Amino acid sequence: MAINTSGFGAYDIRGVYPQSINQELAYRVGRVFPELFDAKKVAIGHDIRLSSPTISDALARGLTEAGCEVYDVGQCGTEMIYFATGFNELDGGIMITASHNPKDYNGMKFVSRGCRPISSDTGLFKIKAAIEDESRDWAHRMATGTVHKIDIMPEYVKKILSYVEVEKLKPFKIVINTGNGAAGPIINELEKFLPFEMIKVHNDTNGFFPNGVPNPLLQDARAETADAVLKHGAACGIAFDGDFDRCFLFDENGGFIEGYYTVGLLAEIFLQHNKGEKIICEPRAIWNTIDIVESLGGVAVKCRSGHSFMKDKLREHNAIYGGEMASHHYFRDFYYCDSGMITWLMVLELMSETGKKLSELVGERIAKYPCSGEINTKVASVDVVKEIIAKVEKLYSEGGEVDKVDGLSMDFPNWRFNLRGSQTEPYIRLNVESRGDKKLMEEKRDELLKIIRG
Numbered sequence: 367m368a369i370n371t372s373g374f375g376a377y378d379i380r381g382v383y384p385q386s387i388n389q390e391l392a393y394r395v396g397r398v399f400p401e402l403f404d405a406k407k408v409a410i411g412h413d414i415r416l417s418s419p420t421i422s423d424a425l426a427r428g429l430t431e432a433g434c435e436v437y438d439v440g441q442c443g444t445e446m447i448y449f450a451t452g453f454n455e456l457d458g459g460i461m462i463t464a465s466h467n468p469k470d471y472n473g474m475k476f477v478s479r480g481c482r483p484i485s486s487d488t489g490l491f492k493i494k495a496a497i498e499d500e501s502r503d504w505a506h507r508m509a510t511g512t513v514h515k516i517d518i519m520p521e522y523v524k525k526i527l528s529y530v531e532v533e534k535l536k537p538f539k540i541v542i543n544t545g546n547g548a549a550g551p552i553i554n555e556l557e558k559f560l561p562f563e564m565i566k567v568h569n570d571t572n573g574f575f576p577n578g579v580p581n582p583l584l585q586d587a588r589a590e591t592a593d594a595v596l597k598h599g600a601a602c603g604i605a606f607d608g609d610f611d612r613c614f615l616f617d618e619n620g621g622f623i624e625g626y627y628t629v630g631l632l633a634e635i636f637l638q639h640n641k642g643e644k645i646i647c648e649p650r651a652i653w654n655t656i657d658i659v660e661s662l663g664g665v666a667v668k669c670r671s672g673h674s675f676m677k678d679k680l681r682e683h684n685a686i687y688g689g690e691m692a693s694h695h696y697f698r699d700f701y702y703c704d705s706g707m708i709t710w711l712m713v714l715e716l717m718s719e720t721g722k723k724l725s726e727l728v729g730e731r732i733a734k735y736p737c738s739g740e741i742n743t744k745v746a747s748v749d750v751v752k753e754i755i756a757k758v759e760k761l762y763s764e765g766g767e768v769d770k771v772d773g774l775s776m777d778f779p780n781w782r783f784n785l786r787g788s789q790t791e792p793y794i795r796l797n798v799e800s801r802g803d804k805k806l807m808e809e810k811r812d813e814l815l816k817i818i819r820g
Contacts (some may be wrong), residue, residue, distance in 0.1 A: 369394065373473060374494045376486045376789040377674060380464050380473030381688035382814040383611050387464075387472045389424035394458070394497035395474065396428020397504065402492050403478045406797045407451040410479055412462035413548045414472040417472050421462050425474075426513050426644050433509030437516050441571070443548045443610040445705045446487035449525060450518050452481045452701035460654040466581035469574060476686040477781075482681075485674035507778045523555055525700070526707045535561050537719040538601040541594040543567035543586075545580025549610035552707060562714070565598045567591065582614035582622075583692070601717065602724045604710045608719035612693040613706035615713060615724040623738050628709065629689030632656045635663035635686045635712055646679050646688030646696070649775045650784045650797040655689075669819035670772040672789055678703050687777060691740065691797070713730070736801040738811045743818050744793055751787035751794050754818055758785055761817065781810050785818075 369391055373381030379395075381387045386661050397403060404712045408429055412418035418441075426436050439450050451459035457479045459636040464471035476484035476493075484490055493667045496502075544550045550569040557564055567590055568577045581587050582605040595603040595616050603616030615623040633655060641663050647655040648671040659666040669679040669688065673696075676688050680702045688696040694704045712795060745751055755774050766776035773786025773795075788795060796814055800807035 368723040371494050374490060375654040378473055378475045378708055380471060382470055389420055389806055391425040393428040395493060397432045398424045398493060398496035400432040400434040400494060402489060403458050405434060407435045407456045409447055409456050409459040410439045411441060411442040411447045411688045414571040414573045415442060415472050418462050421472060425460060428513035430513060431507045434511045436511060436513045438440050438513055439518055441517060441548065445611050445703060446518060446522055448477060448481050448701055448703040449522050451477055453521060465609050466555060466579060466607040469578055483674040483677050517553060527559060529708045530711045530715040532559060534666045534716060536715065536717055539563040539597060539598060541565045541567060541591060541600045541603040543591040543605040544569050545606060546570060546572040546575055546577055547580045547606060547608040547610060549606040549705040565600060567594050567596055589621050591616050595620045610706045611704050613710045614693055618723050619725055623728055624691065624737060625693035626691040626737055627731050630654050630731055631713055631716060631727060632687055632689055632695060633658050634662065635716055640686055646676055646685045648690050649771050650771060651691055651737045651799050653799055654731050661752045669773050674703060734802055735799055736804040736807045738797060738807060741796045742793045748787060754794055755785055758817060781806055783814060
């Protein structure tokens with residue numbers, strides 16, 4: 367197959383199969399990875415996409431022909447590769463997934479020793495350059511390693527459950543929508559240890575995605591979870607993306623909970639039991655998180671959004687937790703990595719402890735700091751993004767406090783906004799929030815969108 371490296375991005379490789387992502391590319395990645403990252407033992411795994419097993423086989427062949435010992439988890443979610451790498455003290459991990467992309471996509475995510483993310487800043491483009499190097503003798507085999515099939519499920523489940531006191535959980539009725547993705551088998555395993563009555567939606571794994579691609583950030587992908595919550599009178603709903611490193615929450619009324627407010631809930635949980643700890647948060651929407659963290663004696667540290675930046679910042683400050691409004695939640699004791707499974711369990715534990723409904727837990731915070739959620743506008747190029755941001759900064763320069771940790775943030779006494787370009791797609795992204803004034807937030811949102819789209 368032809369080599370096409372157009373799928374290399376800021377955080378991973380992702381593209382259409384077999385044009386951009388195919389067996390030849392995976393094989394070459396396997397051949398160069400041990401050399402570039404001094405990796406002798408590497409974990410691999412794959413999601414439920416139809417092309418994933420063959421890509422995994424090609425990757426394993428490349429790794430073993432480079433002399434590497436391969437620890438194959440098989441079908442799994444991304445966080446299970448983090449766990450396999452960290453728990454077994456391996457030199458790296460590679461997950462074959464395209465997360466929430468359409469079914470004809472696939473890709474790869476990478477970590478090095480210690481579960482450190484490999485991004486464009488830390489070696490991803492070195493992989494790209496190496497596999498493009500036609501002077502390499504790809505027919506020459508340095509050595510032959512071995513593929514070890516491993517079952518990490520028991521230890522992984524034990525680790526996930528360690529974040530809650532199972533005996534204190536109440537027997538809630540909950541809706542769980544795995545979207546035919548990789549989360550289904552994990553939910554089935556966790557169910558054995560939990561008191562919940564689970565209403566499962568699309569829980570069977572199916573790479574054809576007969577019910578649509580699992581991406582609850584899309585409005586159209588939320589209705590089935592919300593409807594099931596109302597139909598069954600459930601205490602809440604939980605929906606996952608394809609590789610389940612993100613989970614999304616719905617309250618007992620079927621209302622979608624913005625990830626921003628989930629960050630606040632988790633920060634509260636950690637700080638109630640761990641005074642003085644640091645919490646990493648991103649500047650897209652931040653006032654609610656800072657208010658909670660500081661009121662509980664914690665320290666809020668701002669960080670550019672993106673998993674590699676968040677994980678590095680967690681390590682730098684030894685922070686106990688960090689969260690993004692896109693529903694990536696990072697945990698110090700989970701190798702500084704993100705987990706969708708830990709997230710929903712901790713929220714259910716909070717509901718159990720407080721006796722409050724999910725709408726009650728977040729309702730007060732939403733009223734205190736209403737936000738727009740992230741609004742995306744497609745643009746022609748990166749240059750257009752820069753032009754729009756410069757124009758907005760000039761127009762709002764009077765009285766605004768400027769922060770450029772991630773894009774452009776401007777804080778005013780009663781409202782603020784963040785405007786940034788996507789790292790992976792041709793979009794400019796807007797977030798607006800206010801202090802207890804939903805109408806003001808909406809007015810400023812519409813005002814900014816008129817400028818951006820005009």
